Amino acid sequence: MTKKPISQTPPLAACAVTRDGGAVRVALAGDWRMGATIPDVQAVAAALQGSEKPASLTFEAAGVTGWDSRLLAFCLRIMRLAEAAGVAVDTSGLPEGAGSLMDLAVKVPERKGAAKKETAESFLERVGEVALGIGQAVGNLLEFLGEVTLACGNLLRGRAVFQRSQLALLIKQAGLDALPIVSLISLLVGLILAFVGAIQLQQFGAQIYVSTIVGIAMVRVMGAIMTGIIMAGRTGAAYAAELGTMQVNEEIDALRTFGFSPTEFLVLPRLIALVLMMPLLCIYADLMGVLGGFIVGSLMLGINPVQYFSNTWQSVPLANFWIGLVHSTVFGVLVALAGCYRGMRCGRSALAVGQAATSAVVTSILAIIIATAIITVVCNILGI
């Protein structure tokens, strides 16, 4: 959205260049404010670079009716040109005030070498940079994991330093506060599974097995995956944004100078909170999913409620329940680590915080899917 420009009809500014012996005279006239159309410095540049080098450049501004920093920018450009050509400039002819502002602008010399140069990179250079970047990212990740492992070691020896009250709050945020959304989504997933199953099973008159399908699917993986994804979007992103903002405000540096380990102080409680809460949420999601299946089973398929539950109970092996819990514990670790890692490595700008939150979610979901695949293969090999 572009707001209305300050002026509609552009007033005119004029600049006449005359050569007077060894001196170039730049006569300015008209309106030189924000809305004006101003001439370019071509004429002045031509006069400066003429065959005969002028000795000096003077300004004249009798005809100027109004000006602001645009006039200054214009004159500054001329001064730079003159400087490059080795011509002395006299600003005394500029409007009252403009001359002294110009002097102020050139008073502190430009920091040479401070300005960044855009350099064109060759293809090979870019490939090399990407490769180095990947190497560095892997190094960073390993370093982070190492720090977390050390922190966990300290925790086991009872020497980790963090605030217990903070931990309680994090547990509440990750557990209790997530219940409504977990309820809704798992219930819906249960409903959907039951629906999809029912259509197929009805053809064989085997509706009662809807309870088996929903039960096994929810308890074994779906409950854990759904909570994992919800927590990735909810809590993982929040961790990244929170730690990222602390990074921006130098709060993490402050922690460090107080002698606290940011990993122990910030990462550990978040990790604990999620590792404790994820399995509980997963059990809760299992129940909600089964409830969803039950709604479809009893209302749509007319299965006897008691029969539905007893069938679920009998047909879902207990091993599935444990597998589901293993999934969710692993997901808890992954989501917490991804969120905290992105947050701790965040840059120092609002944009970087946004990127940290986004990549925390992407990383967690990717990790969840990969972990699921690995656990499934392992279970297959072990025959459970």
Place this chain on the structure above:
Amino acid sequence: MVMDAAPPRITVKNLDMSYGDFVIMRDLDFTIRRGDIFIVMGGSGCGKSTLLRVLVGLKEPAKGQVLYQEGSLWEVDEDSRDAILRKTGILYQRGALFSSMTLAENIAMPLQQYTRLPAKEIRELASLKLALVGLAGFEDFYPSEISGGMVKRAGLARAMALDPDILFFDEPSAGLDPVSAHLLDELILEIRDSLHATIVVVTHELASIFAIGNNCVFLDVETRTMTASGDPKELLQNTTDANLRHFLTRGEK
């Protein structure tokens, strides 16, 4: 020298400010005249930054009026308020630079929004503003790559982006070395004299207060109201208020 005859630019009448039930200041009454360098002074936490927020339309006063020449800030309609505020430039106490833009982009943003100047000229204006605050050559730096005092100066350059008529500076010299602080004072005087702007400065810097201020208001943190206003140099000569005397003499007797 600014004469008393200069017309009022902002008049504050009967102003109370509060956060919820917590009243920060009550019964503020003062006039900022055109061409003033108006100093807002007072102890830490007395409500100076809050007063600036009220003056620039970021916070609604609990009671009272902020009268600009063009109308009462909190009573005119939205469009008129935008028009009034477009003539103001603000330096926030913590800089408030946009962290994901370079310094040049920070200054260019308002210019891109409010003018139709070509990109090259906008860039040139941004460089000019940076040069004015002594940051020539730092166009392509991000706010996280410059020092605290430089953030302050860049914020000042951004406040001046649109050549505003009224400038509000919240502690411009905090974090600057004495030489840069002095240069800044010169710049403020120069902006007032050359661009005929009105400038409101929150500062604790006694040297600056006396060097640049020609009008001021003192907010007393104990009584929660203003206890003095006028030329700071005259106040130093004449005041009988113990707190103000303390403030202006750094607590010496």
